[in-house]
Amino acid sequence: MTELADMQQSVARDPRDRGGPRQPLLSVRGLVKHFPVGKNLFGRSRNVVRAVDDVDFELLKGETLGIVGESGCGKSTTARLLMNLIEPDAGEIIFDGEVVGHDISLRDYRRQVQMVFQDSYASLNPRLTIEDSIAFAPRVHGVSRREAVGRAHDLLARVGLEPHRFAGRYPHELSGGQRQRVNIARALALEPRLVILDEAVSALDKSVEAQVLNLLLDLKDAFGLTYIFISHDLNVVRFISDRVMVMYLGKVAEIGDAESVFAQPQHPYSAALLASMPAMDPDARTEQAPLYGDPPNPIDPPPGCRFHTRCRFADPVCSQTVPSLTPAGETQQVACLMRQYGSGHSCIGLEGRA
Amino acid sequence: MTGTAAPIIDIRDLTVTFIGGRKPVHAVNGVTLAIQPAEVLALLGESGSGKSVTLRSLLGLHPPGRTSIGGSIQVAGKDVMALSGRALADFRGKTVSMIFQEPLLALDPVYTVGAQIAETIQRHEAVSRVKARARALALLQKVRIPSPERRLDAFPHEMSGGMRQRAMIALALACNPQILLADEPTTALDATVQIQILLLLRELQRELGLTVILVTHDIGVAVEVADRVAVMYAGRIVETGPVREIIRNPRHPYTQGLLASRAHGAMTGSRLDAIPGSPPDLADLPPGCSFAPRCKHAKATCVETAPEIRSVTADHWMRCMLDAEAAE
Numbered sequence: 001m002t003e004l005a006d007m008q009q010s011v012a013r014d015p016r017d018r019g020g021p022r023q024p025l026l027s028v029r030g031l032v033k034h035f036p037v038g039k040n041l042f043g044r045s046r047n048v049v050r051a052v053d054d055v056d057f058e059l060l061k062g063e064t065l066g067i068v069g070e071s072g073c074g075k076s077t078t079a080r081l082l083m084n085l086i087e088p089d090a091g092e093i094i095f096d097g098e099v100v101g102h103d104i105s106l107r108d109y110r111r112q113v114q115m116v117f118q119d120s121y122a123s124l125n126p127r128l129t130i131e132d133s134i135a136f137a138p139r140v141h142g143v144s145r146r147e148a149v150g151r152a153h154d155l156l157a158r159v160g161l162e163p164h165r166f167a168g169r170y171p172h173e174l175s176g177g178q179r180q181r182v183n184i185a186r187a188l189a190l191e192p193r194l195v196i197l198d199e200a201v202s203a204l205d206k207s208v209e210a211q212v213l214n215l216l217l218d219l220k221d222a223f224g225l226t227y228i229f230i231s232h233d234l235n236v237v238r239f240i241s242d243r244v245m246v247m248y249l250g251k252v253a254e255i256g257d258a259e260s261v262f263a264q265p266q267h268p269y270s271a272a273l274l275a276s277m278p279a280m281d282p283d284a285r286t287e288q289a290p291l292y293g294d295p296p297n298p299i300d301p302p303p304g305c306r307f308h309t310r311c312r313f314a315d316p317v318c319s320q321t322v323p324s325l326t327p328a329g330e331t332q333q334v335a336c337l338m339r340q341y342g343s344g345h346s347c348i349g350l351e352g353r354a
Numbered sequence: 355m356t357g358t359a360a361p362i363i364d365i366r367d368l369t370v371t372f373i374g375g376r377k378p379v380h381a382v383n384g385v386t387l388a389i390q391p392a393e394v395l396a397l398l399g400e401s402g403s404g405k406s407v408t409l410r411s412l413l414g415l416h417p418p419g420r421t422s423i424g425g426s427i428q429v430a431g432k433d434v435m436a437l438s439g440r441a442l443a444d445f446r447g448k449t450v451s452m453i454f455q456e457p458l459l460a461l462d463p464v465y466t467v468g469a470q471i472a473e474t475i476q477r478h479e480a481v482s483r484v485k486a487r488a489r490a491l492a493l494l495q496k497v498r499i500p501s502p503e504r505r506l507d508a509f510p511h512e513m514s515g516g517m518r519q520r521a522m523i524a525l526a527l528a529c530n531p532q533i534l535l536a537d538e539p540t541t542a543l544d545a546t547v548q549i550q551i552l553l554l555l556r557e558l559q560r561e562l563g564l565t566v567i568l569v570t571h572d573i574g575v576a577v578e579v580a581d582r583v584a585v586m587y588a589g590r591i592v593e594t595g596p597v598r599e600i601i602r603n604p605r606h607p608y609t610q611g612l613l614a615s616r617a618h619g620a621m622t623g624s625r626l627d628a629i630p631g632s633p634p635d636l637a638d639l640p641p642g643c644s645f646a647p648r649c650k651h652a653k654a655t656c657v658e659t660a661p662e663i664r665s666v667t668a669d670h671w672m673r674c675m676l677d678a679e680a681a682e
Contacts, residue, residue, distance in 0.1 A: 205400035206615060210627070214625050235617045235618040239617035276548065277574065278548075280618060286549055
């Protein structure tokens, strides 16, 4: 914990810091996003995809929060909502104590929050040189061309690409790993405080992935950054995250300290997800799949606890009551009726389950 | 796994070069591989290592006009490169079958799953439609698709990702092939579904005595299903051995680097031991060892001459001039 305190101390020296080290950098309250699908004759839609459904969490200054979950769990929609790339249906985002859109303008907020996407090629303009791509945002925000280009060269050097070799090249002239370094440099061009990495290393080869992960760690130290790291690769999330949030069908299933979530998952879904990781030991191969079937469709998700259709501890009460996040263990919070006293679940208080 | 029985797949000095672009691309550069009946081999490598190209050569899937292929491939006693027309069509699906990464692209979107499986059976065997349909149903049961009667008449887009991959495995097994080739079969799937498909492949392999070649970039997947692993880099197999040997006693610097750079088990916040640089351009390969520019043990000779195969133990060999252990 002292390490985290040190980290927060260094972040606190940032002149843009308003609330001090204990104020979360980001508080998300009741975030909701539903996408209508299949319109009828009158333009009314019959169904909605409940992509993100009442999500609350806090992001501390200087930490890395990993978000894991399977396709359709809402992790990428959450990222896009945080960036305000899509508008939430409900809920508020509080950035360093200021409500986004009220106390702090979207323009000022966006300057401090940047994102890196999975597809390194699609996220760069093919007709701009690397230098111009990185200098673009500072130019838009009123930095002179000379200064913006100078900053682009500095950043290229920081991400391990020699400016005199790479500045004038176009995206198609770079490898995937090099392009992702450019995207990271571009995200840093406005000196953000929060960087959202949405599957940012997933498309890279394993040997290159390790290089980019190391780079992310170095940059975090150098610039006092806070990360949200979204990935389907649990090994990578465990490696890079201080805290982890597990999502299932648009809801938070569990959130807590990365080491404790990985060592002692409290939600049956987190436990099953972790047990699904290939074993890496030829003498201890997985003998039984932890879950059967695919995640249900987020259109019309199951009532009550969304995991009850696949959960082996499911009780009748699980299909009726929606669990809320309750503290479990020292650092974890879990949305499971087995952990909620008075919920009526028959397994309450039983310790030592898988 | 020692070579006592006759191998069912015998690849000798396979080279595959794609021509027709500005420069010829040397995708496979001398792969020699013998696989015993009922063995499960994982071809492990990064993108551009030649693992999928090697796999596709076994079915003669490369367009002849734009590919030049050298070496020899014997599969179940047949010379694959000499097959063409009707003989090649009979060979595909009947002797060797394949499953792909993206079942939605591999299955025909306008036919039901049942119709596709029945058609495959009727193409290879003289059976009635009714019988073919009954066998399709049995196959869907075999791959454990829930309510198979209903799924027989489902279109691929009506199924979930995991179910589609099960349907594709059923399709691949329709004509009781001896050999199953799997090209990244679980890469597009979610974690909880991936493990189900891997376990299914393992069970079917045991039950049917299949010979399997699995192409993957994920060491974890290889460990779950394979008996033996062949690590590929720049179109060559750089190391091969039983899966335990490769995981616990890797000898080639590339294999060592791959295992060391994984985030699995690494301390949070510590730096990963990454391999520097990136894989070579296949249109412009270095003359010596392809890994030499990224290898921390590389010497002058590595850059000049390509290393020969050296055996570590009877069934574990690698392609490196240095004894990796001495260099450590």
